[in-house]
Amino acid sequence: MPEGHSVHRIARQFARNIVGRTVAASSPQGRFVEGAEVIDGREALEVQAVAKQMFLRFDRDVWLRVHLGMYGAWDFSGDVSVDATIASSNGRMGQTNQRGTVIDDAILDAAGENSLSSIGAPRRARVRMSEQTTGLDEQTEWPPPVVGAVRLRLLTESTCADLRGPTACALQTPDEIAAVIAKLGPDPLVDDVAEGEERFTATVKKKPTAIGLLLMDQAVVSGIGNVYRAELLFRARQNPHTPGRDVPEDVVRGIWRDWARLLPIGVETGQMMTMDDLDPAAYRRAMAHRDDRHWVYHRAGLPCRVCGTTVLMEEAAGRKLYWCPSCQA
Structure with missing residues (x-):
């Protein structure tokens, strides 16, 4: 299960690529259709990570709560802007099997917990941030094809975020979000x-x-x-x-x-x-x-x-x- 540092890093990725943009939302898997319909067409206004949970606020005070749990993953694709503080040259965030390589002075951890290096300017790419690792691949097709059981897809004009296998993916009111956070240390x-x-x-x-x-x-x-x-x-x-x-x-x-x-x-x-x-x-x-x-x-x-x-x-x-x-x- 990703620990607290991973969730904060994923929230930074959202801040750079999703917050401030209007999203088209869908549930290709079909398990979050009603929630996606509520989010669809709204602007993402802010993101917050607390403990091992992430909270994404949309306009009109609609909140999305996501807990990746043991097997959840976010895949980002399109024009993904990632800097040295939130991702590595191999693009993956989280924790898993540990295989490391050193390339061009960048310290790369194929376990994906990396990173001292930056992937540079926004580029057409696919980045997985989760417990599992697939690395960073060039992405040319837009919108990207749906791969696997995608619970929620958030799509802006240039960036796509696909959520798979979370323990929790739910829309909640501000009071419900506050109640969840109040229970956390x-x-x-x-x-x-x-x-x-x-x-x-x-x-x-x-x-x-x-x-x-x-x-x-x-x-x-x-x-x-x-x-x-x-x-x-x-x-x-x-x-x-x-x-x-x-x-x-x-x-x-x-x-x-x-x-x-x-x-x-x-x-x-x-x-x-x-x-x-x-x-x-x-x-x-x-x-x-x-x-x-x-x-x-x-x-x-x-x-x-x-x-x-x-x-x-x-x-x-x-x-x-x-x-x-x-x-x-």
Whole structure:
């Protein structure tokens, strides 16, 4: 499932290519026909990402809420304007299998979390932004043909956005959107960071639930998924099984501040980069390969980078939890 940085990056893509334009909306798959009819012919006015959800507002206060879930994807095609802060030369955003290559000094991660480079000026292209990866291809036919089960197509004069396989795709009123956001924990890129720290700390300190589970609870804190959960806890040297209320307050605050630091890095680079102070060669390796950019995530059975103890992996509420039993004792 894409983590918070990916959703913020996708929202930036909408801001550059869809917001401020009138869209023709359709549901080729047929599962969002009525909703598409409401959106059709309206101007997209703003986009907002909170936690792992994206909200797109159209004129007359019509809101579209999208949660990609595990398998959702947005495909952009046409004249796609993408800069270095929101996409890579291979065009894909999200997280998946990690295969990296370096081309012309651009660090490309075929897992798609990339990017230090820009695809340059608007060009006729197709860009997938999701959990899965297909890369960036030249696109000549316009409008582009419908490929696969497209829940929603948003089409401007020059750009097409196709949505496939989301967990949620719904039209909601402003009050309903506000209610959804109110149930989410603080997001460092949306909420006041200091206020967010107080909310997060107060919530964690009253919970008997293990801190490793609390960090995955979007009602406690927004945007953290499996990767960031493992890495934040390791960086804090915090045992994931400690009840939230028993975690020292300074550690809880440190986790929030670390999240507020790592999330913007993820948005700007496209990588869930969690290792600090790397030399240039190590940094390039880390940007190209996931295995070189994390402390414990996906390192089950390997020695801890700090102490050499074997990194453990266990199931926690149906998700894989990676941690070092020595550093995080």
